[in-house]
Amino acid sequence: MRNWEMKLTRQGWADALIELGEKDPEVLVLDADLSKSTLTCLFKEKFPQKTFNFGIAEQNMINGAGGLSLEGFIPFVSTYGVFLSGRAWEQIRTTICMNKLNVKFGGAHGGVSVGPDGATHQALEEIAIMRCLPEMIVIVPADYYETKKATLAAAKIKGPVYLRFGREKVPVVSNENDEFIVGKAKIMQEGTDVTIVACGAMVAEALEAADMLKEENISAEVINLHTIKPIDSKTLIESAKKTGCVVTAEEHQVMGGMGSAVAEVLSQANPVLMGMVGVLDTFGESGTPEELMIKYGCKAKNIYEKAKKIISLTKKQ
Amino acid sequence: MKYPIPFDERELKLKAIQMRKDIVLETFSAGSGHPGGSLSAVEMFIVLYNCILKHDSENSRWEDRDKFVLSKAHITPAYYSILSRTGYIDPKELVTFRKLGSFLQGHPKQDIDHGIEIGGGSLGQNFSIAGGIALGMKLKNKQTRVFVMSSEGELQEGSMWETAMSIPHFKLNNLCLLVDYNRLQIDGKTEEVMEVEPLDKKFSAFNWNVININGHEVKEVYDALKKFEEFSLSTPRPTAIIAKTIKGKGVAYMADVCGWHGKAPNKEEYDKAIQELEAQEKTLTQ
Numbered sequence: 001m002r003n004w005e006m007k008l009t010r011q012g013w014a015d016a017l018i019e020l021g022e023k024d025p026e027v028l029v030l031d032a033d034l035s036k037s038t039l040t041c042l043f044k045e046k047f048p049q050k051t052f053n054f055g056i057a058e059q060n061m062i063n064g065a066g067g068l069s070l071e072g073f074i075p076f077v078s079t080y081g082v083f084l085s086g087r088a089w090e091q092i093r094t095t096i097c098m099n100k101l102n103v104k105f106g107g108a109h110g111g112v113s114v115g116p117d118g119a120t121h122q123a124l125e126e127i128a129i130m131r132c133l134p135e136m137i138v139i140v141p142a143d144y145y146e147t148k149k150a151t152l153a154a155a156k157i158k159g160p161v162y163l164r165f166g167r168e169k170v171p172v173v174s175n176e177n178d179e180f181i182v183g184k185a186k187i188m189q190e191g192t193d194v195t196i197v198a199c200g201a202m203v204a205e206a207l208e209a210a211d212m213l214k215e216e217n218i219s220a221e222v223i224n225l226h227t228i229k230p231i232d233s234k235t236l237i238e239s240a241k242k243t244g245c246v247v248t249a250e251e252h253q254v255m256g257g258m259g260s261a262v263a264e265v266l267s268q269a270n271p272v273l274m275g276m277v278g279v280l281d282t283f284g285e286s287g288t289p290e291e292l293m294i295k296y297g298c299k300a301k302n303i304y305e306k307a308k309k310i311i312s313l314t315k316k317q
Numbered sequence: 318m319k320y321p322i323p324f325d326e327r328e329l330k331l332k333a334i335q336m337r338k339d340i341v342l343e344t345f346s347a348g349s350g351h352p353g354g355s356l357s358a359v360e361m362f363i364v365l366y367n368c369i370l371k372h373d374s375e376n377s378r379w380e381d382r383d384k385f386v387l388s389k390a391h392i393t394p395a396y397y398s399i400l401s402r403t404g405y406i407d408p409k410e411l412v413t414f415r416k417l418g419s420f421l422q423g424h425p426k427q428d429i430d431h432g433i434e435i436g437g438g439s440l441g442q443n444f445s446i447a448g449g450i451a452l453g454m455k456l457k458n459k460q461t462r463v464f465v466m467s468s469e470g471e472l473q474e475g476s477m478w479e480t481a482m483s484i485p486h487f488k489l490n491n492l493c494l495l496v497d498y499n500r501l502q503i504d505g506k507t508e509e510v511m512e513v514e515p516l517d518k519k520f521s522a523f524n525w526n527v528i529n530i531n532g533h534e535v536k537e538v539y540d541a542l543k544k545f546e547e548f549s550l551s552t553p554r555p556t557a558i559i560a561k562t563i564k565g566k567g568v569a570y571m572a573d574v575c576g577w578h579g580k581a582p583n584k585e586e587y588d589k590a591i592q593e594l595e596a597q598e599k600t601l602t603q
Contacts, residue, residue: 052452054479054483055479055482055483055486057479057482057483059441060448063442063443063448064445064449064452064483065449066449067445067446067449067451068453068456070435070449070450070453071450071454090439091476094438094442095437095446099435
């Protein structure tokens, strides 16, 4: 086990917003009564005039953000991923994406690691239902620094951007000074026997899995696919050509999620056997984050086992 | 051309007849579309675009323009007609309505150059966009206003009431909601499908100024919009104008008939409607 520094991704969201608030007069934050959880309360403390609480009414908040963008503002909409991407999906589709409005979404509390609040509050579908929308950019940062950089980058993009992050502290897998480019996957470590593609908190699990494989002389390449859309096809194809097999890992439904996005690329350009780690067509439940990550198969061990299986199946081909 | 222009009742009534002819032509040419709810909204469009809204069709992106948002966005025949008669769209384009490649989509696509501030068509959405625009105007210290047109049927959407709650909360007295209350929706009478009454009391209870009018009397529409202008300077509240109208108004066989919500006239029906509207024109000009 690596000795990770642990930090909140939502703190990265809040810190970036404060930085934006200081330099960009057009940046606004919109809340739906969850600012204490999403940490946008920290932005509100500094910029009360730039913060608008729409109450528990996500549909109105999102289209209200659309209206504000028509007056030249850059609204950052903040609430839990379930309510943001799900409750108001059609507002995002028909108003925000169809009109390519300059609205940014911070979907907090993604994944089973939300913990004791249980299934209703554990967003597991956002990658699927956001990436299928034309014009939408979807980013799942791996740690505090990436969340901060992705939030800052979103402000510079003209059009809708969806950011997904979690509730718990997660390992810091990047450095403060690393370059973060939207749409450019990051190779965390090079390898030759299998490619592991991960996003969000699963990047750390993927690195742990690579360590376990290394003990058996299996060389794993680990790719941090922080931008799900637009997807970095080039990096994925090159890696698959090199290693010959791919395992994907996400704290999200496997159906339609990041792994599916990778499969869409590879199956059309360089088909290889793939294994997918993630939540398997089920909802979460209450428990500690660690218990749930184990129960729902989102740990390094799951990636390790899947990699071994895919490597062996590939050899038999 | 720059607006508003002075109120001239006879002139506006003539313009309303022209709009109705456009609506019949557009739906006939397309073979589909929504004539009923377009015809009920004609006088509101005519008064708003001619005599109230500050806009300039030669400078559609003018920073200090008032904005109009269509929330019952299926009534594109009326919307495209008023935009063509105020200089945003060439009236010759109206016959391309709903055809492949035309910018005159079945439901509006955002096109600020042609006067369409925002796309729409999914009911329950554009009222909240208008709220965001009104808030943005306040934040920029603009003196501009937002006018949004909805219908009583659209007010069955829950999201409308999220917006109805938030606009007074944010003290957006620069927003005026026009409700085209024609009492019919696709499946029948509003009161039978899902009653929305008492509408004026609902808006009052949500802290709105409320004005009830006959939506086909241009003078009543004008006075109500002028009253909104007063309210927007004297109260912190937004204003709702609830306009009682008749679906299909102006074409006798369509008037108050539910079936004309989303159906186009055939050639015979088209000729009959145009004849009737020309007769109305003649009466007014004699």
